[in-house]
Structures are given as C-alpha cells and as structure tokens.
Amino acid sequence: MRVIGLMSGTSHDAIDAVGADIVLRDQTIHVYLIGQLSRPYPGSLRSELIAALPPGTVDMATVCRLDTAIGQAFADAADAAMREFFGGSAELIASHGQTMYHWVSDGTTRGTLQLGQPAWIAERTGVPVVSDFRSRDIAAGGQGAPLVGLFDALWLAGRPGRAAALNIGGIANVTVTGDQPVAFDTGPGNALIDAAVERCTGGCEHFDHAGVRAARGQVDAQLLEILLAEPYYRAPAPKTTGKELFNHAYLERVLDGRTLSADDIVATVTALTVRTIADALAPLHPTEVIASGGGTRNPTLMALLGAHLDGAKLCTSDELGLPSAAKEATAFAVLGFLTAHGLAGSQPACTGAKRATVLGSITPGAAGFTIPAAAAAAPQLLRVHHV
Template identity: 60%
Template sequence: MRVIGLMSGTSYDAIDAAACDLRQEGEDSGTLSLTPLGMVSEPYPAALRSALEAALPPAATTLAEVCRLDTGIGQAFARLAVRADRELCGGRAELMASHGQTVYHWVTDGSVHGTLQLGEPAWIAEASGRPVVSGFRPRDVAAGGQGAPLVGLIDLMLLRGRPGVPAALNIGGIANLTAVPPTGDPVAFDTGPGNALIDAAVRELTSGRLAYDEDGALAATGRVHAPLLERLLAEPYYRLPAPRTTGKELFDAGYLRSRLAGLGPLPPRDVLATLTRLTARTVADALRPLGVTEVFASGGGVRNPTLTGMLREELGATALRTSDELGLPAATKEAYAFAVLGYLTLHGLPGNAPRCTGASGPRVLGSLTPGSRPLRLPGTAARAPYALAVRDPS
C-alpha cells in the first residue's frame, strides 16, 4: 500500500508530507517493510501561522476562530497532500494519514483528559480523492493513555533487537523519547521543552523579527546563566513518573517571562544559551536513569548544532546518532511514523503501545474519511507487525 503521512509538530512552522510503500512480509509475518519514497514540506501561509499563534494558549480565542483555523489548516494539509501524491507517488497514493495540528493537550495532575488537533480531514479527502485516517490521539486518551508519544510504537518496531539499550529521541517543540531495554517494558514520555522555549525567547527578545535561533548561532555566542538554569530545572514536571506528556500549554512565552522575573536584564544570547542547555540537560537527565547506550535523534532540533553539541556533552559516552542511520530521515521521521499508523488503522490493527502511553490496552486509532471512490477496507492481517524494516528505495 502506498501511503502519505502528513505532520505538523508543536513548533507549527511547516507541514511535512512523507510518502512510502508499506508491505507486510507474508501473511503471518511480524515484519512490516517500509520503502521511503521521499518528502515534501511547505511552511504555513504567513497569515494562517499568525492566526494559529494568536489563538494558542494562554491567549483567549473564540469558536469562530477555531472553525476558521480548522478549515485553513485542513486546506493547507490538502494542498500538500495533492502535491506529495503528484511528485512522490505519480498520482498513485492509496491512503493519506494526517496527524493534523495539535492546538491543546489537556493535562491535569499528570493525567490527560483530552487532546485537540485541528485540520479537517474532509478537505484532504476532497482535494486528493483518497481516504484519510486522522484523529489518532483521542482513542488512546479515551483508553486512559496520554495520547503521546504515539511514535513510541514505531520506535519499538525499529529498535527491537539492537544491542544494549537503544533509544529514539525526537526534538520538536516538545522533546520525547522511547527507550527499549533488552528485558522488561519499554519506556516512552515527553522529556519537556525541545525548541519551544528557545523559539519563544527568540520571538520575545527580537520583538518578533526572528522566529527561531537558526543553527543555534545566537546561543553559541552566549553564556549559560546559572541562576536562571537552576530556576528552570526546578520545574516539577521533570520529576513526574512516566508515562508523562506536556505541551506549549505549560512551556510557553508566559512561562518563560515568569522564570525571568526578578533576575534583572540578561543579555539575549545568555538567555538562549541557558534555554538550549535546559533542553540538553533535561533530555540527558531523562535518558540517564534508563541506562541508554545509544540514542537516535530526529526532529527540528537535530538541525541545531549548538543544541546537539550540548546534548553530546550531557550524554558523555552515550552515542548520539540520527534516525537517518535507521533509514528514516531525521526531518521526516514523524511523518513516516504516521503513515505507518494510518496503514495499521486501515487494516484494523492497534496503533498504540500501551506500555508507553499508559492506555489500558491496545487500540485501533483514529477516524476514517472516505475518498472519492467507494470505501473498501482491506482484510485484517493475521497478526500485528512486531518489527519495522526500512528498505532501500533503489
């Protein structure tokens, strides 16, 4: 089956579309093979991104604005889906799997009560003519889970059988990890801010002239401010037990302002150096107790050499690699992951890893929007895949 995965993360800077061929290797095989076909990406239109940013917590919004955003995001996803089908699949895609745009993750006292992703899938189905699987997270939440990180299942399928204790790390707006010990249960959770506070600081300190610290250049020229770092590390979230999830509902510009209060004026570069060190420190602190022996990183944070340099310092002898070494490009790993989750849903197979999300059991995730043709579901496979093998497209 040829599937396109569509993803926009918590940094809401762009939409990624990754296309792949997926095939279960034999009727009773526990291996799902993935052949990457490439990716395309487009930034949100400036007006849509500004409207999205203005509506996110802690800002107030209206149902009218939520409706407009749901439509605008759905249409943006639809345009990229059509382009991906044309450029990557020769017009032969069979399924779209859309994560949508997370706008709120409702967490109270460590429990998730709801999660909201915008981007109406009907626009994707109408524009592409293909069926669309969307709304992946709520079913896991309804089953008592955190609804994240759903990529934990894909990480398990990729990392099982590797020596030692391998881990996958995604550094988006929020950073999350999956660790796979040789015995015992896997562990997956959000470590805390990835790029979220760094990006918020850049926008605040440059009055919106810059959206992010490109290549970590500003942080590289600053010095870590120890009192600020100590104040940031006192955040109770970092001491919650796994599984735990968070979002920009906590780690936003208001959070940053409250932590800067009373410290006096600080050079912007020192603030950015401190926040970059915070991400590296909290990720390493989360990995260290798990005895991790190698880390495969992905997400936008991988493109920040200052951040990855600090992370290597914090990890010490633990090898830091990228998901490219597993066959999935670091920039598009999550889009490929949701392509796999969409495939599993269409085949009636569970898409969550209960031991990672905390759900009461495995669940088939998401909702299905038919395309332009009569909907015919494939038969359920004899068994759910246990491993993911990435094949060379050549």
C-alpha cells in the same frame, strides 16, 4: 499500500509529508520511502495559529476558521506529495493535523484537540484519510502522546544494547527500548529556545539559526536552576506536556525582573533542553540515542547533548536511513496503515493506556473505503528502505 503521511508538530512552522509504500509481511512492516517534502504555513495562517495557542484565548469562529484553513493547507501538501511521489494516486493518507491543545490535569490527559478538517484532504485528493489519532488512546486511559512509541519500538527492535529514539521538536520526547519499552515527553525541545529568539528579535526571527545565539551566550546558572525546578521533570512516566505549559508566558514569568542579554537567555534555555533530556535518559541507561526533529539542525544543542549523555552514543536517524525531518510523518504513515488494517497503533507500556487500541477516525475517499484483509498477527519489527 501507498500511503502519504502528514505531520505538523509543536513548532507550528510547516507541514511535512512523506510518501511510502508499506508492506506487512511475516510480522515485519517494510516501509519503502519514496520521498518527502515540506510546505511552510502561509505567514498569515501561522500568525493566527500561534495567537490561538495557550495562553491566548479564542472564540469559536476562530477555531472554525483555523480548522478549515489548516485542513486546506494539509490538503495542498497531500495533493503535492501524491503527485510528486505516486504520479497522482495513493491508497491512504494519514494526517496528524495540528495540535492546538493537549488537556493534561494532575498528570492525567483528559482530552486533545488537533485541527485540520480531514474532509478537505479527502475531497481534494479523493483518497481515504485517517486522522485524530490521539483521542482513542486517551479514551483508553493513555496519555495520547508520544504516539511514536510503537513505531520506535518496532523500528529499533533487535539493535544491540539499549536504544533510545529522541525527537526534538517544540517538545522533546523519547522512546527507550527493552523488554518493556518506555516513552514520554521530557519537556521543552525547541519551544523555549524559539520563544527566547522571538522575544529578543521582536518576532523577526523564530528560531536559533545553527545555534549561533546559544554558542555566543553564557548560561546563567541561577536561571537554569529556577527552570529545572519545574515539577513536570520529576513526574513519573508515562507523561506528556506541550505548549500549554512551555510557552512565551512561561518564559516571561521566569525572566520577570532579570536582566540578561538575549544570547544568554537563549544559551540558558538551550542548556535546559539538554539537561532535561539527559536527566530523563540517565536512569534508563541507553547505549545509543538516535535523534530526529528540528533540534538536530542546531549544532550547539547537539554538541552539548552529546557531552551530557553519560557515555551513550548520539547519532541522528539519518544515519539509520530515516531522514530526521521526515521521521514523525513516516511514523504517522505507519499508524495510518495499521488503522486501515484494523491493527492497534498504540503501545500501552508507552502511553499508559489500559489496552492497545486501533487509532483514529477514517474519512472515506471518492470511492468510499474498503477495509483490507486483516493481518494474521501484529507486527514485531519495522524496517525502513529507500527506493
């Protein structure tokens, strides 16, 4: 099946698209990567989107506008990807949409909201769309995140030792392999780093380019200890978090009354990301950590992380043949493929759900939607290939 995977994560900066030929054969999913592209959100849309995120408040008119505008932006990215990778045709589009709110209360996920109306994608491309992946896992008692747990477990199956997949987006998440895989959000990835940079540049810059500010700054030990006292870090897995907690207001609250240089703040929240990832992984004893996401482009963060992993080898998913910038879009392409074939896309051990479920909702294409023949058995492995 020729699939377009679409993803925009918790950094809210761009829509990533991948094109993949996906084949399930002998309980192995083969993912043949055709190409990848990224489309930044228009500046005005990104500004309205960020203003609507917690702790902001919005009316339903704004929600409606965002659902439409994000859906249209996803449709543009899908159309461009379909033309570039498949000559204008595909069989399925898997759209994660844009997470606006992930409702967690007392450690239980109650609901989730991703905007980006899939009808715009289906109408623009004529291709069926799978969307709203997280809600079904939540309805089955799961956290709804990180949903890449099944992908990671299949992808890393058979590697020597104990492998951990780490994605450093706005929020960082890990999947650690074993007889019973474990997956959870460790806490902020780039979220507080980006917030600190935007704070000290008046919004003129949105991230720490090449980790320069963190490298120049000094970690404030007292502030770091205050940040590490956040109860989330000691909550048991499975667990999930987001910018509902780790946002601009959170940073302002912990900085209240403190006089620090801009670079020292960035250095300190970068150290927080490193410490919380390393501390979360330590009890799981991985022998290798395979990183992806925007954080891998921050050499200061990556160098610090490598020094804190207690002997585990740190590499990027690029070194295993999966471009780090495309990993999550590829994962959702696979989840869409599984949904289209009536196969579960969740891993209860990773999300805490009562059972594995078929994820998402299907919006038919111009010719409707034909359910493919059911697979004889669930996949046990996943292999990535380049065309």
